[in-house]
Amino acid sequence: MGALAAGTLTVGALVLSGAPGLGVGHAQAQQTAVANADPEFNQLFHQSMRRPADVELAFRLARRAIEVGDYEAAIGVYERILFYNPNLVRVKLELGRLYYRLGAYESARSYFEPIAEAPALTTAERDNIAAYMVEISRRLDPNQITVYAQVGVRYQSNANYGPSSRLVLGQDLTALLPPGSTAQADGNAFALATVRHVYDFGNQRGDVWESNANLYYSQQFQLQNLNLGYAEFNTGPRFALLPDQMPGSSIRAYVLGGGIALGGDAYVGTYGAGLSLYAPFSMYFAVEPFAEVRQREYQNSRDYPTASLQSGDMWTLGANLSGRLTDASGWRARVAYNNASGDLPWYSYDNVSIDVAVPIEFQGLWGIRRWVAIPSAGYSRYSYDEPNPFINSWITQEDNQYRVGLALDVPIHEQWGLLTQVQYSWSQSTLPNYGFDNFSVSVGPNVRF
Template identity: 75%
Template structure:
């Protein structure tokens, strides 16, 4: 048990005496309801129902260590309470104390007091704990599916565009076109645990994607990117879970059946979980981008150059069921020609919400999201206009629903609407997309 949990357990003990000086823990002490329950528990330490209410409130405000202290004290009075052991196991798992979690899960794994769904859930927890405690830890996420887009080629909203400083009418083949595709993606992660007390590891990630268009074959897309590097604990005592990671990366993109982009580079990131409510992951990255021209994309090679990226991911909890994550980034990309050089500013926000669905041993997740990206190019493209530099504002709103069908299998549906305004009508567009397909994680 943590030091804070021990302090709270002692404070609730019948043998603590009248001169108690214990205080609520750091995460919970700003919550009036927790404080009121805490004070009542000091006066009535043998009131089990009150202790349950205090523990549940500690979980609601994100103070798992305080909740553990309360549940441990309940077990001291009645060690046969299976559901208290189940709650303790889940809390230790959330804190990353996997051996402690297993010690509570295993004795109740076949308990008749639990439902079949709960016993299946415990079995899944035990499998995941074994994986996480292994020196070599693997995790895989994959999905296959189909997608429809109202503007698959991101054609301009109007066929009236600018070409060499005069108005031009695009042929229908170059205007916005609807299409669908079949796609597959996979994300594979490997962690080698060095086995030291600090928790240092070597982390490797591989991301793969391929989509096959039904009609617009020039938009067939293949993507692969690999990164690997050490992750060192940053402040294991002052800020548990914090780390710094340096990595190298390499990747490539194929477009329309031909090589389109090769890239390599390096980066560094920090992981700073300040509390259950807020964490931060700033990062910086540099990569070289080498584009290749093809029959469908004859000028692609002029985009080659370096790209710097700085930014950060932020994440946290709003309630026990409702989380948030955000990403903020700035890119500076150079090209062989000045009108292919640009910088971007992007921000995205997602609010995953878990709830008990109609079936399944795991809860469903609905994820609303919004995003914005601004593109600023360095110079006008003289083949379009000598006087107007392209500036684009792209917006997106989306909604995803992840429905678990089995412990490892689910069905993911995503809907997104995106649109762009631009200083040039050539690059103003809108696009509605919907995708659906089974996913797997293990």
């Protein structure tokens, strides 16, 4: 199952945070970063500083700030407009929307509530405010639920991760595989979902109870023995660590459980526990080291009659890292070391892996929400404890797996879009049985709320 599980790095959208009370001084701070990338904003900004009472010019500046994705600069401009004319209802509407996008829900509500029934707004705009107010109430509730889901289709040039060569080893001899046992192309339909629930204890420290569920299922078009189902759940408290010295830092303990079905039959069940520590040192660097132990119980089936020999425990040490590179790009990485034991020594191995992704936001072909391109790369090394005598008595299996990919997340609506992913992976092994390469492409709509 190493090859089936390897090579996936999920990169979520970069989340911006805002604070109330942003004014001209904040806009000036933001202007420097935006002006370097957008001369039109720079020109409008300097004109607006010379003519601060020019409302039309300020509107143009704010609209340009939104177009280049700098919502905080737009907030600063709109609040300056209100300083000169505090009765502009549509400016308050735009401020509510912008604060909502930044996740500052209380600030958004403070602008929406006074204008909810304003006669100057259209019926559609008042309905829009009502929808925002419902969603803000939901998000400020102690029980927070967020969902990411996708459905789609995928093509793989080597769906079964078959060896690149028909010449393999068996019982210390070279054998020639029949054509049907080598790499086989296939497609599948898949669905996945990530559900996160957070209960806020409301103690003003940021202590919460956090639960996560990850679900996946794929149905092959031809190779039915590779139909894959996956479910895993973890839950546990997350306590603020240094709320004053390092806001956002936390420590979390959790228990986990889950399982995998393969070919329509139960393949492996797992349970365990873990501990993680989150430390956001700056907007450019945050790290979350973790340690985890789990027990894996494999089940024999018609298609996998010796699977139970892989049963045993697995220890994992690793870290998730993230940060920003520029206003429009960030980075995410995961490094991990696994030690897995099996009933037989040739099913026991050490694994080292690293995955890196760089989400890059840019203005797409339509809409004001920016598209995200996500190039990624990864490497894994599997080193087994002893040679498998049923393959070769002298050569111990060691696999070096590589992967490169590119994803494009295209927002179509506030909550849903279209995600396309392309990936090429390959493996170099000390045993020809496990050397492979695979090209995959997937596409499908996604939704987040």
